[in-house]
Amino acid sequence: MQRGTNGEGRKFNGNEEEEEEEEEERNQDAWEKMYADDRSWESLQEDEYGRLRHVDNKALHHAQYRKRLRSASTTRIQKGLIRYLYIVIDLSRAAGEMDYKPSRMVVVARQVEAFIREFFDQNPLSQIGLVILKDGVAQCLTDLGGSPESHIKALLGKLGCSGDASLQNGLDLVHDLLNQIPSYGHREVLILYSALSTCDPGDIMETIQKCKKAKIRCSIIGLSAEVYICKYLCQETGGVYSVALDESHLKESVLEHAPPPPAIAEFAVSNLIKMGFPQRAAEGVISICSCHKEIKVGGGYTCPRCKARVCELPTECCICGLTLVSSPHLARSYHHLFPITPFDDVSPSLKNNPRKLPKSCFGCQQSLLDPGSMSVSCVSCPKCKQHFCLDCDIYIHESLHNCPGCESFKQSHSVVIRVSNGCLYSSGWMSRIHIEKKTLSRKLPKEETLLSLMPGEDNFDDRQCMKDDLCSKPPAALCHPIFLSWGNWEVLKLVICCRVQ
Amino acid sequence: MSPPVPPELLTDDVSLLMVLIDTNPYFWSSIKQSFPFSKFLSDVLAFLNATLLLNQLNQVVVIATGYNSCGYVFDSAGLVNARAESCLPELEKFLKNDASMSTEDTVNGVGHSLLSGSLSMALCYIQRIFRSGAGHPQPRILCLHGSPDGPGQYVAVMNAIFSAQRSMVPIDSCVIGAQHSAFLQQASHITGGVYLKPQLLEGLLQNLLTVYATDMHSRNFIQLPKPLGVDFRAS
Ligand SMILES: [Zn+2]
Numbered sequence: 001m002q003r004g005t006n007g008e009g010r011k012f013n014g015n016e017e018e019e020e021e022e023e024e025e026r027n028q029d030a031w032e033k034m035y036a037d038d039r040s041w042e043s044l045q046e047d048e049y050g051r052l053r054h055v056d057n058k059a060l061h062h063a064q065y066r067k068r069l070r071s072a073s074t075t076r077i078q079k080g081l082i083r084y085l086y087i088v089i090d091l092s093r094a095a096g097e098m099d100y101k102p103s104r105m106v107v108v109a110r111q112v113e114a115f116i117r118e119f120f121d122q123n124p125l126s127q128i129g130l131v132i133l134k135d136g137v138a139q140c141l142t143d144l145g146g147s148p149e150s151h152i153k154a155l156l157g158k159l160g161c162s163g164d165a166s167l168q169n170g171l172d173l174v175h176d177l178l179n180q181i182p183s184y185g186h187r188e189v190l191i192l193y194s195a196l197s198t199c200d201p202g203d204i205m206e207t208i209q210k211c212k213k214a215k216i217r218c219s220i221i222g223l224s225a226e227v228y229i230c231k232y233l234c235q236e237t238g239g240v241y242s243v244a245l246d247e248s249h250l251k252e253s254v255l256e257h258a259p260p261p262p263a264i265a266e267f268a269v270s271n272l273i274k275m276g277f278p279q280r281a282a283e284g285v286i287s288i289c290s291c292h293k294e295i296k297v298g299g300g301y302t303c304p305r306c307k308a309r310v311c312e313l314p315t316e317c318c319i320c321g322l323t324l325v326s327s328p329h330l331a332r333s334y335h336h337l338f339p340i341t342p343f344d345d346v347s348p349s350l351k352n353n354p355r356k357l358p359k360s361c362f363g364c365q366q367s368l369l370d371p372g373s374m375s376v377s378c379v380s381c382p383k384c385k386q387h388f389c390l391d392c393d394i395y396i397h398e399s400l401h402n403c404p405g406c407e408s409f410k411q412s413h414s415v416v417i418r419v420s421n422g423c424l425y426s427s428g429w430m431s432r433i434h435i436e437k438k439t440l441s442r443k444l445p446k447e448e449t450l451l452s453l454m455p456g457e458d459n460f461d462d463r464q465c466m467k468d469d470l471c472s473k474p475p476a477a478l479c480h481p482i483f484l485s486w487g488n489w490e491v492l493k494l495v496i497c498c499r500v501q
Numbered sequence: 502m503s504p505p506v507p508p509e510l511l512t513d514d515v516s517l518l519m520v521l522i523d524t525n526p527y528f529w530s531s532i533k534q535s536f537p538f539s540k541f542l543s544d545v546l547a548f549l550n551a552t553l554l555l556n557q558l559n560q561v562v563v564i565a566t567g568y569n570s571c572g573y574v575f576d577s578a579g580l581v582n583a584r585a586e587s588c589l590p591e592l593e594k595f596l597k598n599d600a601s602m603s604t605e606d607t608v609n610g611v612g613h614s615l616l617s618g619s620l621s622m623a624l625c626y627i628q629r630i631f632r633s634g635a636g637h638p639q640p641r642i643l644c645l646h647g648s649p650d651g652p653g654q655y656v657a658v659m660n661a662i663f664s665a666q667r668s669m670v671p672i673d674s675c676v677i678g679a680q681h682s683a684f685l686q687q688a689s690h691i692t693g694g695v696y697l698k699p700q701l702l703e704g705l706l707q708n709l710l711t712v713y714a715t716d717m718h719s720r721n722f723i724q725l726p727k728p729l730g731v732d733f734r735a736s
């Protein structure tokens with residue numbers, strides 16, 4: 001107790017007080033206790049209009065964000081681009097317990113929903129599937145797919161708990177499902193486990209070894225207490241095991257799985273994947289979709305290779321197996337390739353002389369002058385020299401990935417990207433991209449021939465970027481991925497020509 | 502900061518309309534004969550005033566998307582009886598400044614305006630509105646765009662689109678130029694906004710009033726134009 005340090009006088013009647021307090025605590029309802037522990041009133045203050053507002057801990061937030069930014073820029077690990085993840089949700093009797101409000105399963109569903117959205121935002125080409133555990137069996141709720149909405153709808157429609165959970169049945173099912181996916185993908189399982197036991201039909205150790213052999217990375221988030229078998233499974237397969245303390249910790253633990261994990265060494269060799277960019281079918285066209293085998297009117301996409309119709313992207317064509325994506329899907333990962341530079345702190349001499357600084361933030365027009373202290377809290381972009389408020393700084397680097405200042409002035413350098421059908425793509429985005437002639441169905445033409453297929457691009461070298469003098473870095477650091485392909489169908493054109501500094 | 506509006510007055514049809522106006526002089530001089538900038542501006546001002554009159558809590562912010570720069574030219578927050586005409590002096594100043602920054606003597610075709618810049622600024626502004634507390638108007642972005650897509654802006658425009666989608670801000674677009682804009686088609690498709698390329702520019706005001714004046718809540722009940730197909734090309 002904190003009180004112990006408070007001196008001699010306190011000690012004298014310390015025991016009595018403590019007892020009283022415990023008595024009080026017992027009389028408190030759970031909801032009262034929550035507020036009492038939270039001390040939420042301490043984080044309120046009045047603003048200039050007399051309304052209650054949260055305490056301004058902007059500076060603190062900003063410091064945390066700067067730390068994140070620094071750690072992100074120093075550790076540049078190769079990350080797996082295409083992930084195949086099954087989320088296994090325990091809906092056994094234990095999920096009905098009410099230690100989380102209103103119940104474990106509702107809280108878990110809420111967190112899974114948030115996780116799915118975040119996951120697709122960070123892993124645009126990856127796919128998720130849902131599996132539930134109840135009544136001793138594992139059931140596949142949704143197949144691997146790239147549409148957040150369909151997963152969320154399926155989960156919310158199936159929310160109810162009964163029976164026991166079987167970890168082994170769940171792993172067996174996921175193992176069979178993940179065995180079908182192409183070898184370049186990262187296979188992962190995330191298990192949200194409420195139960196304290198597992199009710200298995202056979203030897204779970206065998207299943208764990210099977211998963212290890214299939215290179216399936218298993219992670220578990222427990223909702224009650226640490227269970228040895230869960231810990232063992234995660235250790236063996238290279239996953240992460242954590243036990244949630246409360247709802248906010250659960251949320252944190254779940255979201256930790258959204259960023260791509262470091263690529264497993266064996267998969268780190270970059271290999272090229274054929275990808276197609278389907279056209280959106282015109283409205284009103286009637287066709288039979290190849291994924292649901294149903295007659296659909298309008299919408300949908302047409303596979304560029306076999307002309308089959310699929311309902312959603314990204315997916316794999318059910319007829320010819322081509323990975324189908326849309327260019328916006330690819331574009332979601334570009335900000336990893338072209339990150340914007342961190343903003344600089346404004347020098348103290350300028351800070352104390354607010355007249356030399358602009359009055360408002362370039363991004364949001366908010367006044368940069370702090371009304372209380374008459375000092376200025378802002379940062380500036382090293383490239384365009386515009387000033388931004390601390391909130392915009394965080395938003396720009398963590399969500400927008402554009403500097404409004406740099407974008408608002410005509411630049412001589414820019415990144416040009418062309419995407420069209422039949423391109424190849426590497427599975428390791430920070431890795432060097434090799435053009436593997438043997439994987440291509442036709443002889444690779446000389447580079448000059450290839451280049452003539454790409455209007456506007458004048459020179460290309462596999463070993464060195466020759467775009468201009470700005471970047472003659474060897475592509476080991478891969479500042480410029482260059483994607484090429486030469487199939488027996490439509491000829492590629494995804495070129496990222498780089499003129500960024 | 503805007504004067505405090507009690508949250509209970511902020512019903513679901515109170516809007517924050519961010520209007521991005523393309524002011525690329527090369528584009529406007531190319532269609533001078535058929536649709537002069539002055540005609541465009543008078544239609545837009547009438548539309549903005551109509552929006553302000555629809556609900557007295559509505560807020561309108563205008564950002565000019567120039568050829569060399571972008572800038573805020575109007576913000577109705579904090580103004581009593583705000584009228585959109587009051588943006589004209591600021592707009593004129595912006596245009597002069599934008600023109601003075603030109604370094605090239607000749608431009609290939611009509612060039613492109615800096616859509617990625619004005620979109621980024623609009624999103625920063627909207628984040629500030631989100632930060633202001635629980636009660637805030639429903640934001641949306643309207644791009645009134647004429648210049649062709651700038652291939653060099655693809656990554657930045659896509660980044661802005663995804664950020665808008667994440668914060669559930671719809672991007673409406675009205676294309677004034679001769680060609681469809683693949684960027685804006687994708688922007689409206691991904692964020693759930695309306696994309697329209699009016700066939701007759703003489704009727705621009707009617708298009709603006711019937712389609713783009715609709716607030717987010719009312720869109721649930723109204724049949725707005727549907728896209729005929731989205732061009733997913735990168736550039
Ligand atoms: Zn289908």
Ligand SMILES: [Zn+2]
Pocket residue numbers: 303304305306307308317318319320321322
């Ligand atoms: Zn196919």
Ligand SMILES: [Zn+2]
Pocket residue numbers: 361362363364365366388389390391392393625
């Ligand atoms: Zn700002």
Ligand SMILES: [Zn+2]
Pocket residue numbers: 381382383384385386403404405406407
């Ligand atoms: Zn900048």
